[in-house]
Amino acid sequence: MSSLPNHLTQCRFCSDVSQAVGENPIGTAGHYDYWLVVELPQPWSEMALDQSEALKPYLAQIKYLVYQKGVKLRPLAIAPDADYSQPGYTRVLFYRRPATLFSHYTREEYLIPDAELGHLVSALLLEPEKRSNFYGYQQNKDHHYDLFICTHGNVDVACSRYGYPLYQAWRKQANSQIRVWRCSHFGGHRFAPTAISLPDGRYWGRLKPETLNLITNREGNLRDLKFYYRGWTGLPQWAQIAEQEIWVNHGWNWFHYLKTGEVLDADETNQQWAKVCIPYSSPDGTDQGVYKATIESAGELTTAGESGSPPHTAVVKQYKVTALTPS
Numbered sequence: 001m002s003s004l005p006n007h008l009t010q011c012r013f014c015s016d017v018s019q020a021v022g023e024n025p026i027g028t029a030g031h032y033d034y035w036l037v038v039e040l041p042q043p044w045s046e047m048a049l050d051q052s053e054a055l056k057p058y059l060a061q062i063k064y065l066v067y068q069k070g071v072k073l074r075p076l077a078i079a080p081d082a083d084y085s086q087p088g089y090t091r092v093l094f095y096r097r098p099a100t101l102f103s104h105y106t107r108e109e110y111l112i113p114d115a116e117l118g119h120l121v122s123a124l125l126l127e128p129e130k131r132s133n134f135y136g137y138q139q140n141k142d143h144h145y146d147l148f149i150c151t152h153g154n155v156d157v158a159c160s161r162y163g164y165p166l167y168q169a170w171r172k173q174a175n176s177q178i179r180v181w182r183c184s185h186f187g188g189h190r191f192a193p194t195a196i197s198l199p200d201g202r203y204w205g206r207l208k209p210e211t212l213n214l215i216t217n218r219e220g221n222l223r224d225l226k227f228y229y230r231g232w233t234g235l236p237q238w239a240q241i242a243e244q245e246i247w248v249n250h251g252w253n254w255f256h257y258l259k260t261g262e263v264l265d266a267d268e269t270n271q272q273w274a275k276v277c278i279p280y281s282s283p284d285g286t287d288q289g290v291y292k293a294t295i296e297s298a299g300e301l302t303t304a305g306e307s308g309s310p311p312h313t314a315v316v317k318q319y320k321v322t323a324l325t326p327s
Contacts, residue, residue, distance in 0.1 A: 013158040014304035017311050018190040019206060023303050024318050025191045027241045029203035029231030033072040035105065036121065037093035037148070037183075037198075039085060040077040046155055048077035048184035054090075054117040061126055073125070074233075076148065077184040084179060090117045091139075093146065094124050095198055101258035101281055102234065105199040109139040142176065145216055148183035149195045149207075156189035158307045166193040169209035178216055188230060190304060196233075200255070203230035218252045235261040238274040242293035245321045246278065256283050264292075271317055272297045294323040 038049060045051050050059060065071040078091075085091065090112050095105035112120045112134065120137070123130040149167045153160025163182075170180045188194050191205025197215055204215060211228055213219045225248060231240030239261030247254045259280040266274035278291040298320040305314030 012307060012309050012311070013161055013192070014156065014190040014307045014311055015158040015162060015192040015206070017304035021301050021303050023190070023301060023316060024226075025188070025205045025228075025230045026226070026244050027231055027237045027319060028188050028191065028205075029233050029237070029240055030074055030187060031072060031236050032074040032201075032233050033097040034125075035074050035076065035093070035095035035198060035201075036124065037076045037078055037095070037146075038117070038121070039080055039091040040184075042079050042182075044077055044152060044154060044184050046185070048152070049075050052117070054114065055121060056118075058118055058122050058126065062121075065125065074186065076186060078148065079151075079182040081181065084181075086111060088114055090114050092117070092120060092124075093198075095201070097234065099258075101260050101279060103200065103256055103258050103283075105201050105234075107141060107199045109141065110134060110137045111139055112137045143179050144177040145179070145200075146198050147178065147180045147195055147215070148186075148198065149180065149193060150185055150189070151182045152185040155185040156192070156307050158189050158192040159185065159194070162193040166195070166207055166209065170212055173209075173212055189307070191230060194230070201233040203233060204228050205230050218255060222248050222252065234259070235278070236263055236276075238263050238266060238295055239276045239278055239293075241295050241319050242276050242291065242321055242324060243278060245293070245324055246291055249324075253282075257281065257287075258283065290327050292323075292325050292327065293321055295319050296322045 040048060040052055049055055066073050092110045092112060094108045098106040110120060120134050123134060147170060149163050150159045151163040151167055167182050174180045186196060188205055193207045194205040195207055196203055206228055214224060225244060229244055232243055235243055257280050259278055261276060261278045264275045264277055273296045276293050281288040298318040300315050300317050302313055302315050304311035306312040
């Protein structure tokens with residue numbers, strides 16, 4: 001398929017096109033070991049954290065870690081909030097993978113004087129021996145969830161068009177256990193409104209106000225995951241496709257299982273298939289094993305890679321799990 005149906009050619013928002021053509025969102029989450037989330041006033045440029053004066057002296061070293069050393073780090077900006085924020089201070093959330101097998105990232109939260117922001121980030125990423133200097137700024141961990149909704153319209157207008165109304169609806173439902181933030185772009189605007197839940201590290205898309213319970217309380221039909229779930233950031237993207245099938249088959253308690261994933265073999269040239277394994281363990285260690293899966297191409301479809309009039313088309317592959325066996 002090389003072009004959009006006629007009735008979609010004048011559709012402005014890429015997420016409308018993606019949903020209309022039936023694009024599957026699974027396997028589109030980034031794969032990261034670390035998340036650096038920094039409060040930053042809006043408006044944001046396309047590369048939001050690059051505009052922070054406090055961080056500019058360290059950006060070259062941080063980018064070297066990511067692009068040259070291969071450190072799986074995702075920076076993210078969040079907008080200040082009247083209830084969460086404090087004048088003269090910047091909130092920093094640092095999430096890291098705690099072990100090879102895990103279910104949730106370990107969270108460190110700081111409320112740092114604005115002038116100390118760069119020094120803290122350097123201690124977290126570049127100079128770990130200096131982290132103890134900032135322990136006095138650490139905050140409690142009473143909040144169970146942080147939900148980050150992309151409203152970054154400077155990257156794609158679909159994120160502001162659909163992300164901001166979702167943010168407004170979810171922000172009204174925030175409570176002592178759940179915080180809701182506006183955040184910068186993290187990919188997947190064609191699934192807007194899209195969000196990340198941390199510390200569990202799951203990507204979501206095509207969200208609705210009523211899907212909050214599915215994410216935070218794990219209530220509802222697990223089959224609904226296939227519409228909203230983009231993948232778990234603790235796994236490579238091929239393994240994300242298999243992990244969704246495991247979760248649906250295993251039940252809601254899979255959410256708490258410790259796990260990791262590896263691509264055993266793949267068609268690197270044409271991206272037609274892959275074989276993956278997902279070692280797992282229940283939290284108490286009584287249920288352990290390895291899932292092995294084969295993922296194969298289910299064809300291609302034409303969608304909108306970016307919003308516009310007309311939208312910018314892109315051909316994407318779709319995949320299915322053709323074999324899944326536990327051992």
